Amino acid sequence: MKQENLCINEMNLNFLSKSANESFARATISAFIAQLDPTIDEITDIKTAISEAVTNCITHAYKSEIGTIYINCKIFENGKILIKVRDKGIGIKDIAQAMEPLFTTGGSERAGLGFAVMKSFMDKLRVSSKVNKGTTVLMEKSIIRRNITSVK
Amino acid sequence: MGIKLEFLENKLTARISGEIDHHSAADFRQQIDNFINKKKPEKIILDFNEVSFMDTSGIGFIMGRFKTAYNLGIKLKVINIPKKLERLVKLSGIKNLGILE
Numbered sequence: 001m002k003q004e005n006l007c008i009n010e011m012n013l014n015f016l017s018k019s020a021n022e023s024f025a026r027a028t029i030s031a032f033i034a035q036l037d038p039t040i041d042e043i044t045d046i047k048t049a050i051s052e053a054v055t056n057c058i059t060h061a062y063k064s065e066i067g068t069i070y071i072n073c074k075i076f077e078n079g080k081i082l083i084k085v086r087d088k089g090i091g092i093k094d095i096a097q098a099m100e101p102l103f104t105t106g107g108s109e110r111a112g113l114g115f116a117v118m119k120s121f122m123d124k125l126r127v128s129s130k131v132n133k134g135t136t137v138l139m140e141k142s143i144i145r146r147n148i149t150s151v152k
Numbered sequence: 153m154g155i156k157l158e159f160l161e162n163k164l165t166a167r168i169s170g171e172i173d174h175h176s177a178a179d180f181r182q183q184i185d186n187f188i189n190k191k192k193p194e195k196i197i198l199d200f201n202e203v204s205f206m207d208t209s210g211i212g213f214i215m216g217r218f219k220t221a222y223n224l225g226i227k228l229k230v231i232n233i234p235k236k237l238e239r240l241v242k243l244s245g246i247k248n249l250g251i252l253e
């Protein structure tokens with residue numbers, strides 16, 4: 001195995017789908033990836049993407065109940081960050097349609113841009129879903145390593 | 153972190169500070185819409201100078217207030233959007249509403 005592809009750390013975070021936890025999720029992920037010494041811009045991109053994924057679980061997946069949101073985050077020696085956000089909510093029937101910019105089932109206070117933002121702010125985005133089973137959003141971003149020695 | 157409302161000569165200025173997400177936007181929306189219903193301002197200014205973070209809930213918040221204002225014949229402007237929010241704002245296309253200053 002190539003040294004640079006080593007997973008150097010991993011974390012799991014489970015919490016209730018309460019909107020107060022949106023900022024909690026952002027802050028926690030930021031703190032975790034700080035080990036890779038990201039720039040402010042890189043942190044902002046990742047915080048925004050996480051916020052979108054978590055907000056979707058709260059406003060769509062669990063729109064009429066409180067459920068659990070599961071986040072898994074892995075960081076790699078080469079600066080890669082993998083984030084998985086999963087819910088056991090209502091699921092998405094047509095993923096391609098859901099990912100189209102401006103498509104929303106959320107009413108007039110939603111822009112329908114969450115997936116577009118995740119796609120543009122991260123390097124990779126993959127969505128899988130089953131109706132009434134839940135949705136998994138997988139995001140990947142590589143940040144530029146400047147201070148390799150900061151991770152032990 | 154929060155919202156400060158200022159009413160002067162029929163102009164409502166809402167200064168928002170801190171993070172705008174789905175959680176905080178719900179509160180900001182309620183405060184502004186309550187104020188609009190009570191005082192019927194002629195003009196609304198949303199000042200984003202102190203906004204430190206925003207996701208698409210902030211875009212939805214702006215679009216929502218724009219629609220509310222438009223339907224009531226109120227002029228609305230969004231001012232002082234910080235540089236760090238530029239990418240999100242650009243991606244959203246809200247520049248086309250002609251309300252950003």
Ligand SMILES: Nc1ncnc2c1ncn2[C@@H]1O[C@H](COP(=O)(O)OP(=O)(O)OP(=O)(O)O)[C@@H](O)[C@H]1O
Pocket residue numbers: 052056057060061062087089090091092098099103104105106109110111112113114115116135208209212
């Ligand atoms: N976790 C999820 N569970 C069920 N449906 C989802 C989930 N995430 C997204 N969706 C569906 O996909 C649509 C598009 O999501 P997207 O995040 O792009 O926009 P939005 O959430 O509607 O608006 P915005 O994110 O701009 O506030 C949603 O309106 C919803 O119908």
Ligand SMILES: [Mg+2]
Pocket residue numbers: 052055056113114115208
């Ligand atoms: Mg969304």
